[in-house]
Amino acid sequence: MRTNILVEQEEHAKYSPSKLPRIVACPASGLYERAEDQAATESVYASEGTMLHLVTSEALDNAEMQLTQQTIDKFSLDIPQRDAVQECLDYVVALRENYMSLGADFYDLIETKVGLEGFIPGTGCEELREVRGTLDYALVCNRTLHITDWKFGVGIEVFPESEQLKAYALGKAAQAANLAKFDQIILTIVQPRLYNEEHIKTFTITPQELYYWLEVRLIPALLKIHAKHPIFNPSEKACRWCPIKHNCAARREQFAANALTVFSMHDCLPSVDVNHILEILDKAGDIRAYLKDIEQFAFRRCTQGLPVGDYKIVHGKSNRSWKDEGAVQEWCMNQGLDMLAINDIKLKSPAQIEKMLKKPIRIREDFTSLVIKPDGKPTMVRGSDKREAIDYRTVAEIFSEIDMVDEID
Numbered sequence: 590m591r592t593n594i595l596v597e598q599e600e601h602a603k604y605s606p607s608k609l610p611r612i613v614a615c616p617a618s619g620l621y622e623r624a625e626d627q628a629a630t631e632s633v634y635a636s637e638g639t640m641l642h643l644v645t646s647e648a649l650d651n652a653e654m655q656l657t658q659q660t661i662d663k664f665s666l667d668i669p670q671r672d673a674v675q676e677c678l679d680y681v682v683a684l685r686e687n688y689m690s691l692g693a694d695f696y697d698l699i700e701t702k703v704g705l706e707g708f709i710p711g712t713g714c715e716e717l718r719e720v721r722g723t724l725d726y727a728l729v730c731n732r733t734l735h736i737t738d739w740k741f742g743v744g745i746e747v748f749p750e751s752e753q754l755k756a757y758a759l760g761k762a763a764q765a766a767n768l769a770k771f772d773q774i775i776l777t778i779v780q781p782r783l784y785n786e787e788h789i790k791t792f793t794i795t796p797q798e799l800y801y802w803l804e805v806r807l808i809p810a811l812l813k814i815h816a817k818h819p820i821f822n823p824s825e826k827a828c829r830w831c832p833i834k835h836n837c838a839a840r841r842e843q844f845a846a847n848a849l850t851v852f853s854m855h856d857c858l859p860s861v862d863v864n865h866i867l868e869i870l871d872k873a874g875d876i877r878a879y880l881k882d883i884e885q886f887a888f889r890r891c892t893q894g895l896p897v898g899d900y901k902i903v904h905g906k907s908n909r910s911w912k913d914e915g916a917v918q919e920w921c922m923n924q925g926l927d928m929l930a931i932n933d934i935k936l937k938s939p940a941q942i943e944k945m946l947k948k949p950i951r952i953r954e955d956f957t958s959l960v961i962k963p964d965g966k967p968t969m970v971r972g973s974d975k976r977e978a979i980d981y982r983t984v985a986e987i988f989s990e991i992d993m994v995d996e997i998d
Contacts, residue, residue, distance in 0.1 A: 602704075603719035604811065606760070608830075609752035613810045615827035617819035617839075622832060638741040641670060642725065645677045645739055646700045649726070654678050669782065672944055676781035677739050680789060681726065688730050695730035703760025708803065711765050716811035724757045732772040736761060740780040745829075748975065749776040749792035755802055758794075768796045785965045825878065835886035844879040847872040 604612060604619060612619040644664050648656060656666075656675055666674070681697075688695045704721030708714075728735040736758045740747045754776040762768035776792045813820050821839035828834040851872050887897045911917045921931050939960045967979060 602721045604716070606720065606722040606753040606756035609720070609756055609807065611827045611830055612814070613752050613806055614824055615820070615822040615831070616810045616813035616816075617821045618827060618831045618833070619811070619814040620819060637670075640664060641674055641741045642739055644670075644674050646725075648674065648678055649681060649699045654682050672940065673741055673781040675944065676788060677779050680737070680777075680779050684728060684735065688728075693730050695728055697726065697728040698724070698761075699726055700724070701727060701761070703757060703763070705756065705759055705803075707762075707764035708759065712804065712808055714808045714811060716814070717808070720756060720807075720811075721760065722757070724761060727757075727761050732770065734758065734761065734771045734774045735777065736774060737777040737779060740778055741782055742780065743782045743784065746783055746786055747778050747780055749778045749790050750794075751778075752807070754778070754792075755794070755799060756807070758799060759803060762796075765800065768800060771796050774799060825875075828878070828882070835882050840879065844876060847875050851876065 608619070644656075644660065644666065648654070648660060653660065656671055656678070660666075661671060664670075685695070685697070701724045702721065703724050705717040706721075709717050724736065725739045726735075726737040728737075736754055738747075738749075738754055738757065758774045758776060759768065762771070772795075774794050774796065776794065778790050779788065780786075780790075781788050821837065823837065823840040823843045828837075828840060831837065834840060851869050887900060888902070890897050891900060891902045918928065918931070922928065939956075964979075970976070
């Protein structure tokens with residue numbers, strides 16, 4: 590077994606892999622960078638993720654597969670942050686141990702700078718020179734390449750088949766000849782703080798499929814950025830991180846058309862025509878998203894002291910909480926209350942038990958047999974959502990689809 594660890598710093602790239610999902614979806618969005626005020630505001634939310642990436646890379650670089658108190662104190666990590674980083678480290682441990690148990694030779698890379706300029710000779714696309722970034726973690730074993738990205742966000746689920754990881758995989762290969770040396774590329778997202786969803790997701794792709802994506806999807810999108818008439822294609826995926834989504838003319842036109850469609854159908858209501866309802870639902874989601882982005886833009890201006898009519902920022906509603914729980918318990922005892930009655934005592938969660946044992950047990954059968962993942966609260970989403978639909982058919986309808994046999998052995 591051979592382990593090679595490299596740590597390199599990322600530099601600014603015109604088309605970093607993280608931007609590619611929106612550029613492929615809406616090429617014209619590649620013309621725009623974030624305004625300084627927007628970047629400064631967003632950096633407040635991104636700084637924690639940047640810090641956790643640094644903690645993870647330093648721990649791996651120092652072969653610190655269990656976070657030490659020294660590291661925890663150095664970065665002032667709270668318990669959720671510690672758990673998030675440790676889950677990334679546990680993933681690396683499990684991956685390495687799997688190949689070690691097979692006696693396979695492998696090497697891995699940490700925080701490695703990659704770029705796509707090596708594919709220019711074969712494609713003639715000079716814009717590939719501007720596609721570069723820093724790959725969080727990679728492992729190479731024989732003809733298998735693992736590409737892994739840490740995601741420390743909480744609210745938005747990220748999937749491994751994204752353009753970002755495909756670009757990292759191409760960047761690691763560096764050129765078509767190296768790409769052809771692999772039989773399979775395994776793309777992995779580790780998102781340890783994602784609520785009620787799988788934290789580790791993988792997607793396997795062949796070198797041929799990856800190169801096809803480069804030629805058919807990525808390169809045409811890059812070439813359209815600086816076309817005479819850049820192509821705008823507003824959509825949920827394209828607009829989510831776009832720096833001009835609040836004042837994009839194409840999106841504004843789409844919003845106006847959607848709103849006109851919804852209001853023109855209002856005279857048909859209350860109608861039981863499902864087609865009318867379906868069209869309104871499809872348009873309403875886009876309208877809500879557009880209005881939300883406008884509200885966020887106005888909110889950001891208000892927080893910077895810039896005028897937005899007579900709008901202002903105020904404190905919203907909040908729930909009361911205790912200032913000092915120890916003092917509260919003492920006060921309750923003086924009031925004659927039972928301590929068991931005022932304290933909730935419950936078994937720690939599977940994730941907490943994993944951390945207490947300080948070893949990867951996520952896939953052990955004796956552990957998984959004890960764990961159940963309950964269904965989340967039902968919510969309505971678009972058909973493109975990857976989650977499986979809840980079957981609300983009646984029992985009679987379900988049994989009517991079952992092929993009945995004449996006799997049962």
